[in-house]
Amino acid sequence: MLDAIIAHYNYWLVIFLMMIGLYIVISRGNLVKKIVGLNIFQTSVFLLYITLGKVNGGTAPILTDKPETFSNPLPHVLILTAIVVGVATTALGFALVVRIRESYGSIEEDDILATERAEDEIAVNEALS
């Protein structure tokens, strides 16, 4: 049992990071921290892909004349794309947080929700009066 865990330790790390990331996204009310959680979550997936490209005893896949075992380069390429997507998501997320801060004056989810509820009540009262 213990051997199996140690032999696959990077998968355990991946799961650990994934859960931390997801937990931050769910539990934090601060909009910036949510994006940090999202980043950790995405990073765990990058690690998952890199891990599964590793071949035991394989070297870097560079063209040589000698027959050699290579690690699989494809997951690295895929993850380069995924990193770019992650950067774009983070940038867009932060841009939205900046705009939210400008118009609500807060980046705490609770404050924003309270503001929105107050607005709703005003709208309802206006409709009734």
Place this chain on the structure above:
Amino acid sequence: MSLLSEHIPVLQVAVPLLSAPLCSLLRGVRLPWLLALAVSWFAFAISILLLIQVMDSGDISYHMGNWAPPFGIEYRVDVINAFVLLIISGISAVALPYARLSVAHEVDPRRHGQFYTAYLLCLTGLLGVTITGDAFNIFVFLEISSLSAYVLIAAGARQDRRALTAAYNYLVLGTVGATFFVIGVGLLYMVTGTLNIADLAERIRPLADNRAVQAGFAFIIIGMGLKLAMFPMHTWLPNAYTYAPSTVTVFLASTATKVSVYVVLRFLFTVFGPAYGFVGLTFEYIFLPLAILAMFIGSTAAIYQTNLKRLFAYSSVAQLGYIVLGIALGNIAGLTATVLHLFNHALMKGALFMALGCVALRIGAVSINGVRGLGREMPWTFAAIAGAGLSLIGVPSTVGFISKWYLILGALENSWWPVALLIVASSLLAVIYVWKIIEAAYFGVAPEGRGPVAEAPLEMLAPLWLMVVANFYFGIDADLTTSVAGKVAATFLGSGS
């Protein structure tokens, strides 16, 4: 000419993709719109050609950069994705003529270049997800369409600042969904060593008992379930649709969730197939109850909304329930209903959100109190809401009826008659919320202080009525759509077993 026709599949995606950066360079209000319009019409023409070609001579396989699959990226067009491509580009082709006045009213005039750039990127992403035959490529295009959709929704901030929080929530949930999808694809890749969907389907066949394959399946379905707003993962949808600019709501409500449904169908039937025990089980124990809950909770929530855009957004949650229900039935009639409803729901919701956009152009916000008495002042707009509303309810001679007819046939074929009754019962809920609007518009008294309201301009009414007429045309003469949908259902169920 033959060189060009050979490259039709890649033009479908490449033209919108390359014109997007071009669009951001254009100044003013008119030029970016004209470019987006030209590109949309071009994409629509291409998708018609593709559908004709596929119906005549079978699947098309296009090798990107001439690298043979499964090593290179393959664009693979068969009847189902040719049909979905047609829905996406068709809606875009109708929505853009409508867009000019609506966007000019709702979006900052200095930002039109960027707005249409995001629009074209969103179109590219949705078309790309549909046409590609490569699982990782689906993820990349999905993120292109999602990232641009967040931008488009946030563009509604000029009208209501809640567009920002709606876009932010969608961003967080959408990214979690897409990441789940990519984890699932990674797990499948780990076991099979391939990303090409056709190749994946073959290599996965002997691996039905493999834990990694089963986990991958679960991750993909949950991830795409978030993207398609399958109940109870729909929480991002109502606010996103409510606060986005009208044109964006028309486009996203008719296409974005449909594309996610397509990806689910592709993985359920082409890659896995209902013959695998664990796939068949999800139909009855996960899709069926969630679909029925979506139908009822979505419709009930819609009844209590005062903002009309949000009302129809909740109704979309319910309608997606019908789409998922068709999958859950797992027979030809049910699947035909699912594929039909992709098209039919795009027509109804496209028309309804277009009509609300017309109202928003004249009176600003679209609340139930705001539209009181408007039926007499904007007769064409509200007649359109009534027509599309009938279709939403599923009255005979509308497209909504055709979808529900096949759903009920499918339910009876499984002898799940309580399900058939529930379909009828949930349609009655739709009667309530559509009636609520009709009552307010035609029998309500105009609120004090509202001056006379003019009818919406012809430029917006024409696309709106085109959609409404399509609702009735394809409801009366359903041969074309049902034959395509039936063919799709037969291929899916044939290939799985």
